[in-house]
Amino acid sequence: MDAIIRKRELEKIKQDSSNVQMTGIPLRYKSEIRKENVYKIPLEYLIYNKYNGRIGTEVQSYETQNGPLNPEVDTDKIIIEKFLYDSKQDRNKKTMESLLKNGQQRYGIVTADGKIVDGNRRASLLNKLFAERTAMNHTFSEVEHCQYFFAIILPDDATEKDMQQLETIYQMGEDDKLDYNAIEKYLKCKELKKYFTNKDIADFMGEESEKQIKKWLDILELMEEYLDTYGYTGIYTRLEKTEGPFVDLQGYLESYKNRSANTSSVDWAYDESDISDLKLVCFDYIRARYEGKEFRDIAKTGKEGSIFAHKDIWDEFKKMHMEIPNDEECVDVLRAKQPNEELSQLLRSRDIDWSKKVKSHLEGNLRRQTSKLEDKRDANQPLKLLERAYNAINSVDTSQDGFFDNPRVLEYIKDISKITWDMKKLLDRK
Template sequence: MNKETRTQKIAEIMLRDAYGKQDILWHDRLEQMSVFEIPLEYLVYNKFNGRILSRTKTLEKQGRNVNPETKEGKFVIEELLWRSKVSKNEITKKDISIKGQLKIGIVTRDGIVIDGNRRLMLLNKLQPKYRFFKAVVLPVALEDDPIEVEKLETTYQMGEDEKQGYNPIEKYLKAKQIYNKLIAENAPENAIGQIANWMGEEKSEIQHYLDVMDVIDEYLQYLEYDGIYAMADTPNDGKEDLFLYLKKWLKTFGDGKESTKAFDGYEQLDVDDLKNICFDFVRAKIGKSYDGKSFRHIADGQRKNHFFGDAKIWKDFADTHFSIVSPAVKKINSEYPIDYNSENIEASLSNRDAKFRDEVLEGIAHNLEEHQTDLGYLRAADKPLELVTSARKAIDSIQQGHKNFSQPEVLERVEDLIQTLTGMLIKKSPEETLSLVLSLLQGIDLDSARFDEEIMLANIKNVSKAAYQMEKRIKAS
């Protein structure tokens, strides 16, 4: 049914007795408008409904025009609405099936649903039991007064009680969409003020929404998923929290002035590395792939509490991270190139990101864990007994009989550790150092150990010579 026919049919319905009355905020005045029962086939979904905005934007980015007036477009939107909250839709569908439509919708005079798209979708699924949609009819078509209609839609859909039911990204994307419309004729501050009024929020909260949206846009560009907002909207993965932390960190460290919460002398390149590393962690956050709380150790809080607060820890953490991720990204890009024309690009890119997670997760999670330990050591630098006790526990847990203990790189690390500890002991206590040397010499088992006789005799001679020289110096002092 085309627009002209819908408009005519709805106009005819409005000549009949109204079902009831409903107060509607229209042009900043509360007006009592009539409610009518409109046949379902006269109505058209709003493809930019706030619940599915990220998905319809994704389809548009692919060049796929979703026309809700066609059978195909209607089917696509119904699928998106259903999948946006399956469990909640199941409950509401059952409730409507028993009680009928309780909440009144709002439509334009040409049948575009402004408030009530989800209810309309459920009523369509319940046909032929229900054939009508109860709604107020606005005195305009959508294109007659787009800003006022947008205002009404936002007020009803994104009010404090309503937006709890929306997927995480939708409120950020909705704020950006409205801002882009208003900024053409308003100063930025005025545009933000209007959005705040429509959404029932403070202006600072709307600015926060826009800032988070900027981070999300950068994330999608980083992955070459520009405009494919479905890939930032994974409500069960906890990605939203990571975006919120990153937005805060970029404000703290990248606002043009050096923050005391970061290591001294950091540069914009370091902030860029921080951002890209965080994007990799966001990408790998699929399901319960890792505990999102550990993400905070990267850069949250005071300097002593995170990696970005110490130059040495940060450099080692970042270098290790990129050594893990860079070859994985190269492999993924080669084996799973992006198919922008995919019939289901969300599934295609989700599979691609899952491959990325599988390639890097163990490595980046271990890197995170290792540097959390380093951070703990740094914080305990003035508590030597605590650190020595922890080190002793770690050494005691080594299985010396394991075949890996004999590997050259392991023995090299052990020797390096001994030299480091010996150096610490020499500086503080020569007596204890000599006692340790004596103990080590006495502990050598010549009967069971394999050794090079020539090297051993040369070393014994050198030990004897060093001991003689030390004895002379002590007696002479």
């Protein structure tokens, strides 16, 4: 059913008073509060909003790989419904139970030509209950009410800008935020930025501040740069489980660029190219799914410092990092070799294979330099450092072939001997 027919049918519904389910519903629309009716609408007259905030990551990633989705086409409609259902399966099962037992308790919002602005998830679950009633062992009478959707019908003059505003206000309220995947709020801000200021977006999102909106946009910019780096442009699904490290990294990079007060522990005159190197190194660790303290030790600011804060540690860390094998196939080659494989799965496998290949290198390099960082932090605690050195030397297994075969072992022993002798002389003089 095309937009013209849907619009005509919805106008008929508005003219029939028997379709009115609720009256006097306040709606914030075009900078004013209006009083609207809620109508009973057959679901066949409605189409999904494919850029719904809950599934923006999935839809945009899919379209990057396969071309645009058209919610008026049945095959594409099924794909959108799957995205909506898979986004929160446990929550959706509970909602379906409620819809079946109690009917639709919360009204939605649709445009004059039937595009769902608010209520995509509920509408998709109603459709599922009715269409799959036999497989779910429900009788027709049990699901008859699931053919209809209760919603406000917007005036004919609603624009894409109006729809974006309404969706944000009614879907990004404090209660609904729990339904959103971590990356969705960043993409929603990007969409809204086409039409609104940061202050407007913060207002639509309820309790968020203008400063927070700017931060989210900056974090998304960093995320997109990460995707570009590995040939994953527009495939936002590759950002799964990475939000925390990106939030941390964006803050660190901003502090280093601005020479903020919390970078006072840095002991060298870094420049823009050094910050760029730091970013790319951190990208690799994010790709390998590092997070928490391990990740923060690479770049964090503050009085404790980090690997980047100390030039000698950073130079060695970066040098060793550059030795990571870089022989993986590019995205285009992968796709050409396996044209029938879903690209998202190909890229996921590519990342997993890369991580397995470089894991020991990443772990070893980070562990060695973190140990040196700890020594820097404890420089004013000589006994603590000496105990650590003593325990490390005492742990050396002299029965191993590597103790005899590697010439660097003797070099280190000589250096250690000289350092300890110098220390002993200092103590003897006192």
